[in-house]
Amino acid sequence: MTTLDRFAKLGIENAPGQQQTRDAVPVLVDFSHGDVDAFPPPPGTVEAFTAAFRAGAGRAYSPYRGHGDLLESTAAKIAGFTGAPVDPGDGLMITPGTQAGLFLALAALVEAGDKVVIVEPDYFANRKIVNFLGGDILPVPLDFTDPSRPGRIDLDQLDEAARRGAGVLVLSNPNNPTGVVYSGDHLGEITAIAEKYGMFVVVDQLYSRLIHPGNTFVHLRSNGISADRCLTLLGPSKTESLSGFRTGVAVGPPVVLKRMEQVLAIHSLRTAGYNQAVLEVWFDEPDGWLDRRIADHHEIMRELVSMFGDLGGGGVRPTEGGSYLFPELPPLAIPVAELVDRLRVDHGVVVTPGTEFGPRLRNNIRLNFSQDRRRAVQAATIIADLVREQRLR
Amino acid sequence: MTTLDRFAKLGIENAPGQQQTRDAVPVLVDFSHGDVDAFPPPPGTVEAFTAAFRAGAGRAYSPYRGHGDLLESTAAKIAGFTGAPVDPGDGLMITPGTQAGLFLALAALVEAGDKVVIVEPDYFANRKIVNFLGGDILPVPLDFTDPSRPGRIDLDQLDEAARRGAGVLVLSNPNNPTGVVYSGDHLGEITAIAEKYGMFVVVDQLYSRLIHPGNTFVHLRSNGISADRCLTLLGPSKTESLSGFRTGVAVGPPVVLKRMEQVLAIHSLRTAGYNQAVLEVWFDEPDGWLDRRIADHHEIMRELVSMFGDLGGGGVRPTEGGSYLFPELPPLAIPVAELVDRLRVDHGVVVTPGTEFGPRLRNNIRLNFSQDRRRAVQAATIIADLVREQRLR
Numbered sequence: 001m002t003t004l005d006r007f008a009k010l011g012i013e014n015a016p017g018q019q020q021t022r023d024a025v026p027v028l029v030d031f032s033h034g035d036v037d038a039f040p041p042p043p044g045t046v047e048a049f050t051a052a053f054r055a056g057a058g059r060a061y062s063p064y065r066g067h068g069d070l071l072e073s074t075a076a077k078i079a080g081f082t083g084a085p086v087d088p089g090d091g092l093m094i095t096p097g098t099q100a101g102l103f104l105a106l107a108a109l110v111e112a113g114d115k116v117v118i119v120e121p122d123y124f125a126n127r128k129i130v131n132f133l134g135g136d137i138l139p140v141p142l143d144f145t146d147p148s149r150p151g152r153i154d155l156d157q158l159d160e161a162a163r164r165g166a167g168v169l170v171l172s173n174p175n176n177p178t179g180v181v182y183s184g185d186h187l188g189e190i191t192a193i194a195e196k197y198g199m200f201v202v203v204d205q206l207y208s209r210l211i212h213p214g215n216t217f218v219h220l221r222s223n224g225i226s227a228d229r230c231l232t233l234l235g236p237s238k239t240e241s242l243s244g245f246r247t248g249v250a251v252g253p254p255v256v257l258k259r260m261e262q263v264l265a266i267h268s269l270r271t272a273g274y275n276q277a278v279l280e281v282w283f284d285e286p287d288g289w290l291d292r293r294i295a296d297h298h299e300i301m302r303e304l305v306s307m308f309g310d311l312g313g314g315g316v317r318p319t320e321g322g323s324y325l326f327p328e329l330p331p332l333a334i335p336v337a338e339l340v341d342r343l344r345v346d347h348g349v350v351v352t353p354g355t356e357f358g359p360r361l362r363n364n365i366r367l368n369f370s371q372d373r374r375r376a377v378q379a380a381t382i383i384a385d386l387v388r389e390q391r392l393r
Numbered sequence: 394m395t396t397l398d399r400f401a402k403l404g405i406e407n408a409p410g411q412q413q414t415r416d417a418v419p420v421l422v423d424f425s426h427g428d429v430d431a432f433p434p435p436p437g438t439v440e441a442f443t444a445a446f447r448a449g450a451g452r453a454y455s456p457y458r459g460h461g462d463l464l465e466s467t468a469a470k471i472a473g474f475t476g477a478p479v480d481p482g483d484g485l486m487i488t489p490g491t492q493a494g495l496f497l498a499l500a501a502l503v504e505a506g507d508k509v510v511i512v513e514p515d516y517f518a519n520r521k522i523v524n525f526l527g528g529d530i531l532p533v534p535l536d537f538t539d540p541s542r543p544g545r546i547d548l549d550q551l552d553e554a555a556r557r558g559a560g561v562l563v564l565s566n567p568n569n570p571t572g573v574v575y576s577g578d579h580l581g582e583i584t585a586i587a588e589k590y591g592m593f594v595v596v597d598q599l600y601s602r603l604i605h606p607g608n609t610f611v612h613l614r615s616n617g618i619s620a621d622r623c624l625t626l627l628g629p630s631k632t633e634s635l636s637g638f639r640t641g642v643a644v645g646p647p648v649v650l651k652r653m654e655q656v657l658a659i660h661s662l663r664t665a666g667y668n669q670a671v672l673e674v675w676f677d678e679p680d681g682w683l684d685r686r687i688a689d690h691h692e693i694m695r696e697l698v699s700m701f702g703d704l705g706g707g708g709v710r711p712t713e714g715g716s717y718l719f720p721e722l723p724p725l726a727i728p729v730a731e732l733v734d735r736l737r738v739d740h741g742v743v744v745t746p747g748t749e750f751g752p753r754l755r756n757n758i759r760l761n762f763s764q765d766r767r768r769a770v771q772a773a774t775i776i777a778d779l780v781r782e783q784r785l786r
Contacts, residue, residue: 003502003504003652006504007501007652007655010652010655010656010658010659011655012457012654012655012658015457015658018456018457018658033454035450036449036450036453037449037450038450040449045446046443046446046447049442049443049446050439050442050443052637053438053439053442053637054439056429056430056433057428057429057430057431059637060429060634060636060637061426061636061637063411064405064408064411096489096639096661096665097661097662097665099659099660099661099662100660100661103659103660103661107525108400109396111396111399112505112527125658125659128658128659129659132500132656132659134505241453243453243454243666244445244446244452244453244454244665244666244667245665245667246489246639246661246662246663246664246665246666246668259396259400259403261405262400262403262404262405263403263525265403265405265408265411265518265521266403266492266496266518266521266522266525267492267493267496267660267661268489268490268492268493268496268639268660268661269490269492269639270639271639272489272490272637272638272639272665272668273636273637273639274637274638275638275639275665275668
């Protein structure tokens with residue numbers, strides 16, 4: 001592959017967080033990521049950071065995997081949360097954000113020419129990282145359009161991809177961008193295929209603490225898969241609004257974590273030494289803090305779903321986990337890309353086009369509804385009005 | 394290349410910061426990196442961070458290249474420091490540390506099979522990153538052993554490597570680990586070869602503010618090289634002791650920075666939003682702060698050089714820039730690797746073996762002397778005593 005080919009596959013113009021870079025219009029709502037003013041970090045986070053800074057040399061540098069004491073305390077938290085043991089010695093690493101964890105995991109598992117299963121739609125970077133590494137993407141669709149049925153990936157296609165030699169499956173759960181939470185039974189079916197063919201599963205559970213009422217979250221790693229076949233990515237960037245600290249964790253088999261550590265050594269050496277301290281606060285939020293956060297997000301989600309529900313098109317699936325909605329718009333007189341541009345340039349409303357999450361998702365847009373409720377509704381009204389105006393009759 | 398081959402080239406056991414991970418002996422001095430207690434960060438850094446945190450949403454997320462206002466202010470500082478213009482719009486990016494900048498730069502420039510010139514000795518990650526990317530390393534030696542002569546890379550070998558098709562040269566200046574500062578004339582000779590063959594030069598100037606008395610630092614980018622052929626990496630991690638924030642910058646041609654931004658998008662999205670604020674303090678230290686820092690480092694360096702000077706072997710070149718010494722030890726009864734282990738395990742003195750910086754540097758060790766002076770001397774005495782004890786007669 002030439003350099004130009006490789007970078008042609010790494011387009012970032014429409015990636016979340018990039019679109020508004022040089023616009024002059026003030027932003028009303030940036031739905032491409034959450035608003036940490038509307039949902040601030042838990043109490044104590046900046047204090048944990050400054051205490052680490054004041055502690056000095058012992059916290060500035062850490063081994064590449066992270067500070068030993070934080071690996072210990074975080075291992076206990078993750079074991080409790082996910083329902084399976086975590087060895088702080090060789091089963092856990094602190095990563096410079098969950099995104100970096102994903103990069104490190106795939107860099108540790110994928111060689112040029114290797115086949116990798118990517119769910120569509122799924123997090124935009126999954127495909128891009130595999131492209132960067134020279135892997136060969138085998139897409140498998142996620143059926144999410146009918147809210148009355150559980151979201152499921154196409155098991156026949158997954159089996160076929162594994163049979164054709166795909167060594168790695170990467171997926172997010174809750175799914176980004178659709179908000180689907182995979183059932184324990186469905187995870188079991190996926191696991192059966194992984195075990196049958198010897199396929200490794202990387203699961204990005206960044207949103208697994210923000211589970212909407214009525215849904216049950218099952219952790220892949222405690223649902224029957226072999227411990228040496230599964231790597232779980234977690235972090236406090238989303239539900240806990242700590243994205244500005246770029247700190248996450250990876251839990252998985254020692255042989256894979258060892259390679260991830262080797263890549264981290266040349267990637268950025270270590271997670272910023274002081275920033276790792278936010279893990280002290282993670283999972284130790286005040287009583288009721290998480291419940292309230294979930295309830296607030298659920299209310300906003302219900303309101304936006306009611307606004308998008310009658311636009312026609314494929315409609316919108318209510319979010320089961322996380323803070324994304326992924327409505328499928330009706331046929332429009334303008335391309336979705338132009339709708340997205342107009343929303344941003346004319347109205348200061350930033351949304352992410354569905355094609356960032358899979359080349360076939362041409363009629364969807366993604367909204368992160370972790371926003372101020374009043375302004376989110378105002379911006380959603382603008383979106384709905386523009387869609388109605390441009391809708392083909 | 395198989396996965397095992399690739400990772401076999403990424404060994405990290407002896408990498409700086411890793412060796413002491415699981416030892417029980419208390420560390421007396423960790424010469425593998427600087428001591429931020431002995432040389433603390435400039436005043437105002439943690440305050441800049443916390444102000445960014447308090448500012449909330451506007452600082453948590455930035456475009457991938459960094460916050461626009463910090464790109465503006467930093468561009469002006471870098472232009473002044475390096476003596477050539479910097480366009481904050483497309484000529485600069487904020488990177489998650491200078492290490493990440495190096496990874497992003499090489500990922501933007503090197504395809505599998507590409508030839509890359511690596512200076513030996515030089516920063517340990519240069520080789521490892523090129524290996525990771527599947528590049529083909531053409532080593533070119535740096536002659537640094539005679540302190541009475543300026544440090545020079547072998548121009549015949551550089552010319553030969555460029556003639557054989559090497560498209561990229563990567564080097565640190567001041568050189569890590571030897572402390573050599575390249576003269577303007579020598580940089581001109583390197584530039585002439587780069588221009589003749591169309592070779593791109595990545596220069597890591599992480600230590601370019603810590604220039605010892607009697608030396609003049611010349612910035613490659615303002616010394617006659619074409620602007621589209623040179624990328625400069627800088628950051629506040631070393632002289633300014635801000636490594637714990639993982640923040641650096643890259644200055645170079647727009648087409649290369651654009652690719653680096655594309656890789657950053659999948660690497661870790663952006664430099665931690667709040668951490669970028671330390672760039673406000675960078676180059677704005679109080680009057681006399683930098684002079685004092687340089688003088689203090691210079692004194693420690695003189696003292697250690699006098700202690701290592703009479704050990705035999707190749708001796709030690711006094712540092713011209715940065716805070717590294719790279720003594721060549723005399724022939725020993727034990728391998729240098731064992732000396733390094735004994736120093737750490739028996740005495741709590743951590744040094745980095747020379748082979749981390751080039752496979753041929755078997756008799757050298759590297760010391761970062763940015764340490765408490767008294768303890769550095771105590772630890773250097775332990776090193777000198779053990780070398781004398783094991784010296785072959």
